[in-house]
Amino acid sequence: MGELLNVEEIFGEKVFTITKMRERLPKKVFQEVTKVMEQGGELSMATADIVAKAMKDWAVENGATHYTHWFQPLTGITAEKHDSFVTHPDKDGRMLMEFSGKELIKGEPDASSFPSGGLRATFEARGYTAWDITSPAFLKEDATGVILCIPTAFCSYTGEALDTKTPLMRSMEALNEQALRIVRLFGNTTATKVSPSVGAEQEYFIVDREKYLQRPDLIFAGRTLFGAPAPKGQEMDDHYFGTIRERIGSYMKDLNIELWKLGVTAKTQHNEAAPAQHELAPIYETANIAVDHNQLVMETMKKVASRHGLHCLLHEKPFAGVNGSGKHNNWSICTDNGVNLLEPGETPNENIQFLLVLACIMKAVDTHADLLRQSASDVGNDHRLGANEAPPAIISIFLGDQLEDVVKQLVETGAAANLKEGGKLQTGVSTLPDFEKDATDRNRTSPFAFTGNKFEFRMVGSSDSIGSANTTLNAIVAEAFCEAADILEKADDFDMAVHDLIKEYMTKHQRIIFNGDGYSDAWVAEAERRGLPNMQSMVDAVCTLTTPKAIKLFEKFHIFTKTELESREEVLYETYAKTLNIEALTMIDMATKSIIPAVVRYTKSLADTVIAVHEAGADSEVQYEILAEVSAELKAAKTALAKLKEEVSVATSMENGKDKAYYYKDHVKVAMEALRASVDALETMVDKKEWPMPTYADLLFEV
């Protein structure tokens, strides 16, 4: 029998939940807090003091010594600066642990070293963190001790967003306002709030920590920059959903427990397609909490791995030749009285509100396909999107047979009288049940797929924050809702007007619907014919942030100012250049200091053998041929190394962020690939005992 684990009891143990607040706060204070949580506004300082004290008491009872404002700067990860609750001793030398409302609400990290894209010069280093009351505080426990973490937004002195949370929360407010207008039009007078719900399925790789530590590329770049393929990859499909190995299972068990304690609803776990690749999915929740929780999932994955002598790789493409990792961002829109606007119901063809929402989403995604592509790009994701792997870089929507047919009827005749049914699934075995089939099969190659009552945005990279993708989704749909509401609120005949509008939007934007194979070359050509954008690289997508269309969208809904967008552009170009620079320098270092010397030693031993065999009077031709082949490849590697050094020195001398990013993409990256090709060829020739680091076979199959 298994050891008893009371999940209900440990769930949320480390979270300052609503229940704990209710228990610990005076009733009036509690009511004020929940009101602000639900409707926005500010807490009075007196109330904040009471909340802070209750929070601190709870934290200290659970072993906390410090607190931190936990925030999400433009590094893609989280940041924290710990302050203890220690205060000035009184005249008797006694000290009381304290935490004030002011400290809870506002922090001032001297954060001049975070990326700001020119928004702040270092001499104007002031940045503020502001408590996000809608995301619960929690305790982080590790070797540092127990730290009370307060989720916060991070802004500059002049109020510009320097993080991923602030724009996300602004976008949620925009979507709320516009979606409420839509539901009101359909007679819903009771909903007071509409929020996006998000569930992010997180993919990751696990490797042995000892082996990881022998790979400078994994340490510095998070991915292998060299490595010949193992004899076996993922071609047998035997890892996907395969039995979870004991060592991984024990890791997953601890990971779940840690996450449950943090109030993260870890739900699904399985082996993924590539060897050593796995997935974890939580249950969906309000977007900004889902974003925070996804950060916690990533952090916890890494932390628990190191306790198990393992290392968790969140990079989008840690290994060439097998699948990379992404994050499926499941997104829907729900009212506070329980209506999911993306629920088609039994008869979607008659569900006018659903059809209007769908038409608006088609319009939004088609109009802003470029922004959506941008929102899911990061440096690592360039190895997935558009690189013959899930999903393609071209944005399209998958609706499935049933809805696609409804759209087609609406476009052609203005009405959708018929509904394709799923029918019964017959197994052909009398003892197995027959099922009602879903009306639609799954499509695995679409970047934006309707999956029953939500859209699954599959482009986001595994290491990236889901903040940006959800901000963009909320923003573009808010805009479409707003434009629809502007028309419909003025209509004399609502039924007629909504009917016309659905037909108009669906007709105009049907080019964005694609139900076929998103990986095929035929789709690339077809998408081009349809005029859909196809941006191969993150670098190509950066400029979409500051097109007049984007500025108009984001400014209208107060999500980003033009200045904020420009600063983000700059940060992205810089991030790209810096990341590639680290990768290139790591390759140069590894090639110069360990790979080439190892091959040189190997050629020496071959040469000794050739001489010895020859002197012994035998035929040394084979040994000589091997020596000649290895030496030739070594020469190629040496030449490629010199070329890479040259390209890096050109790139580093460049001033302009955009030009520099492009130079890294078009020149440095090409030189990196050439060096890798030579080194990987050498790896297949050289004695394994001489090879200076663990190989793909060691990393992927011996966990």
Ligand code: ADP
């Ligand atoms: P699928 O198998 O289609 O990917 P799952 O049921 O496994 O669907 O769900 C995947 C993720 O989608 C989970 O995180 C789940 O909580 C989330 N999800 C399910 N329904 C919704 C919804 N209405 N809105 C947002 N996310 C959802």
Ligand code: MG
């Ligand atoms: Mg899924």
